[in-house]
């Protein structure tokens with residue numbers, strides 16, 4: 703596939719794959735609670751590409767490992783800058799479930815954290831449960847090793863088919879991210895609102911943080927606060943932005 707050959711070039715070129723950064727905020731204070739890294743590809747011929755244009759083929763290729771290491775390295779470079787400025791803000795990185803099948807991943811992440819001098823708790827790995835049962839043992843062990851290192855785990859798209867309740871009984875995690883599909887409908891749909899309320903309650907009962915995703919309106923923000931949700935992310939607060947714009951946002955923390 704041409705795209706995968708081009709990805710190899712992009713990983714070597716170093717200036718084509720860039721991270722857009724989107725803060726999540728505390729609903730009570732408005733202060734940033736964390737920042738999610740979202741990959742974008744500034745393709746020399748095809749223009750700007752988003753994850754939906756290339757993640758699937760990358761996940762099914764032998765380049766997934768290189769790609770994952772690249773994203774983690776870029777994210778930790780950003781986090782190292784914040785650490786130097788005394789900003790205690792975690793960075794969240796989306797991991798393809800398949801990358802968790804590589805038992806070398808924890809050691810690679812440990813090495814990258816050391817190289818960038820980023821404390822492990824400043825890295826949050828966002829995961830979805832999308833792997834088949836036969837592979838669960840490897841993944842559970844990789845995730846348990848990462849968490850024992852002090853890295854934080856978040857369940858992304860929580861409540862959708864890919865991130866189920868069963869997952870929480872197998873893996874100890876730190877954060878639930880309420881899927882955007884429920885947030886979008888919660889103002890009009892009692893069912894969606896009930897799911898958000900239940901997820902928030904579950905997170906509190908388990909002692910986990912909860913972040914609502916895809917908040918686009920003040921109405922959704924108010925509804926979330928009324929349900930006891932403490933943090934949120936979405937265009938209503940901040941759109942994903944280039945790295946050089948994030949400093950001004952995080953500056954409010956100093």
Ligand code: G
Nearest residue numbers: 739740741752753754757773796797798858
């Ligand atoms: O940024 P955007 O909303 O277009 O992201 C679409 C999807 O791509 C989301 O599900 C997000 O989790 C995923 N995604 C974004 N960045 C990365 C990345 O660096 N690695 C992987 N594996 N997925 C990503």
Ligand code: G
Nearest residue numbers: 740796858859916917918935936937938942
């Ligand atoms: O699956 P994941 O939660 O990682 O997906 C994150 C994706 O959602 C990113 O691609 C990001 O660009 C997108 N996103 C972030 N905030 C909003 C929002 O308020 N509305 C919509 N429609 N998409 C959003």
Ligand code: MN
Nearest residue numbers: 738796828858
């Ligand atoms: Mn995510």
Ligand code: NA
Nearest residue numbers: 858859879915
């Ligand atoms: Na999500």
